[in-house]
Amino acid sequence: MSYFSMSKLAFKWVFSKPATTSYPFLPRIEMEGTRGWLVFNDDNCVYCNVCAKKCPTGALQVIRAEKTLTIDRLSCITCGCCVEICPKNSFEFSSGHGTPQTAKGRETYQKKEDNP
Amino acid sequence: MSRTVIPFGPQHPVLPEPIHLDLVVEDEKVIEARPSIGFIHRGLEKLVEKKDYVEFVYVAERVCGICSFIHGQTYCQAIETLMDVKVPPRALYLRTVWGELSRIHSHLLWLGLMADSMGFESLFMHSWRVREKILNIIEATTGGRVIFGSCKIGGVRRDIEADAITGILKQIDEIEKDMRDITKVFMNDHSVKARLCGVGLLTKQEAYDFGCVGPMLRASGVSQDMRRLGYAAFSDISVEPVVRTEGDCYARCAVRCEELFQSVRIIRTALDEIPGGEIAVKVTGNPSGETLARTEQPRGEVVYHIKANATKNLQRFRVRTPTFANLPAMLKVLPGCDLADVPVIVLTIDPCISCTER
Numbered sequence: 001m002s003y004f005s006m007s008k009l010a011f012k013w014v015f016s017k018p019a020t021t022s023y024p025f026l027p028r029i030e031m032e033g034t035r036g037w038l039v040f041n042d043d044n045c046v047y048c049n050v051c052a053k054k055c056p057t058g059a060l061q062v063i064r065a066e067k068t069l070t071i072d073r074l075s076c077i078t079c080g081c082c083v084e085i086c087p088k089n090s091f092e093f094s095s096g097h098g099t100p101q102t103a104k105g106r107e108t109y110q111k112k113e114d115n116p
Numbered sequence: 117m118s119r120t121v122i123p124f125g126p127q128h129p130v131l132p133e134p135i136h137l138d139l140v141v142e143d144e145k146v147i148e149a150r151p152s153i154g155f156i157h158r159g160l161e162k163l164v165e166k167k168d169y170v171e172f173v174y175v176a177e178r179v180c181g182i183c184s185f186i187h188g189q190t191y192c193q194a195i196e197t198l199m200d201v202k203v204p205p206r207a208l209y210l211r212t213v214w215g216e217l218s219r220i221h222s223h224l225l226w227l228g229l230m231a232d233s234m235g236f237e238s239l240f241m242h243s244w245r246v247r248e249k250i251l252n253i254i255e256a257t258t259g260g261r262v263i264f265g266s267c268k269i270g271g272v273r274r275d276i277e278a279d280a281i282t283g284i285l286k287q288i289d290e291i292e293k294d295m296r297d298i299t300k301v302f303m304n305d306h307s308v309k310a311r312l313c314g315v316g317l318l319t320k321q322e323a324y325d326f327g328c329v330g331p332m333l334r335a336s337g338v339s340q341d342m343r344r345l346g347y348a349a350f351s352d353i354s355v356e357p358v359v360r361t362e363g364d365c366y367a368r369c370a371v372r373c374e375e376l377f378q379s380v381r382i383i384r385t386a387l388d389e390i391p392g393g394e395i396a397v398k399v400t401g402n403p404s405g406e407t408l409a410r411t412e413q414p415r416g417e418v419v420y421h422i423k424a425n426a427t428k429n430l431q432r433f434r435v436r437t438p439t440f441a442n443l444p445a446m447l448k449v450l451p452g453c454d455l456a457d458v459p460v461i462v463l464t465i466d467p468c469i470s471c472t473e474r
Contacts, residue, residue, distance in 0.1 A: 005305045009242060009297050019245045031252070033274075035259035056171035079174055079265050080273070093259070 194409035207271035222414035271396025330416020335367035342412035
């Protein structure tokens with residue numbers, strides 16, 4: 001039974017730097033391979049709809065005729081199924097985090113027309 | 117003597133989970149506790165009718181945030197039994213490593229909450245500081261801090277490379293040193309012992325009769341641990357259940373503290389002996405039949421009953437979570453205690469109400 005068992009730990013931490021990162025004054029430690037934020041790159045996308053079929057929450061919607069891909073950010077659980085299944089590797093995860101949203105909305109990516 | 121009814125929960129500063137208890141007290145002594153649950157019932161068992169069995173892994177993982185990986189693992193194990201899928205050995209070892217990391221993070225979370233329920237805020241913060249290091253390892257290997265998303269039917273989705281394994285083992289050594297400092301305070305400090313010793317006594321026969329599981333049962337002297345069933349890599353790695361005989365809150369705290377170090381040993385063994393090979397097999401077709409899968413979650417034994425009829429949606433998905441099995445024992449132990457001991461006793465079963473209610 002000890003009355004001062006916490007003192008060693010407390011004393012050590014009085015003279016140490018805090019364990020928390022002083023974000024935003026210091027940069028955030030970013031983990032490689034984290035499933036932070038889904039990024040869509042429409043360079044090679046052929047609008048095959050495989051990602052939308054595989055998405056477990058239905059957050060992706062592809063309209064082939066109009067060449068649009070819509071991501072419902074609030075439904076996306078960043079599971080990575082679309083990243084794995086896309087035959088053209090159009091999806092990837094970045095280590096950022098989502099921006100605040102003030103309304104339930106969807107982001108639609110429209111294929112840019114090639115210059116004639 | 118007049119009786120007062122004090123409502124405790126679902127929102128309360130020391131209550132970690134949204135359970136509601138109507139405490140009938142007579143001058144600070146609790147006479148009776150009437151529970152109400154149902155605040156976070158989400159109807160996940162009914163969701164099997166909408167989501168197919170492959171997508172349902174993601175739902176099963178989200179039954180609970182703290183014991184999330186082992187929920188996903190148990191679901192995958194049940195479906196793999198039904199479909200007779202042979203999971204590659206490397207995947208089994210990886211699941212074991214992540215399962216034990218999940219156990220360490222859950223126990224550290226619990227230790228922090230137990231300290232907080234006693235008012236020992238600095239120890240709470242230290243426990244969660246160490247837990248952050250575990251969460252960093254988990255994020256580096258699976259991509260998510262709490263919801264791993266790494267288990268799938270037929271194996272796992274991500275691999276851990278050899279240099280990552282060396283890094284993890286080094287970090288585990290430092291984390292073990294930190295955990296020793298913290299558990300020394302939990303086991304030896306006078307004020308912690310004064311709050312925990314003799315509180316919430318449960319005899320061996322009572323613990324068995326009430327159907328307790330996990331550390332609640334092991335702290336009362338019953339040696340039972342589902343990891344001895346031999347699922348995942350536990351057919352190669354032997355586990356001795358950590359047992360204490362006192363049956364009070366201090367014994368349960370001691371069991372969980374010792375299980376932290378047991379998990380560290382298991383992780384080291386699994387990472388040293390991990391075999392090479394692929395991490396998943398392709399699974400096609402639909403499951404049919406009925407099965408039970410049992411694993412050891414940080415809180416105790418979880419039972420998954422799955423019934424399938426060869427369609428892509430399962431017919432029945434029933435989960436018996438460990439907190440559900442431990443709740444009757446909590447209600448037995450509450451009458452007779454002081455009002456200030458109520459948070460300690462509620463926390464001693466390690467409640468996870470989102471598991472209980474799904």
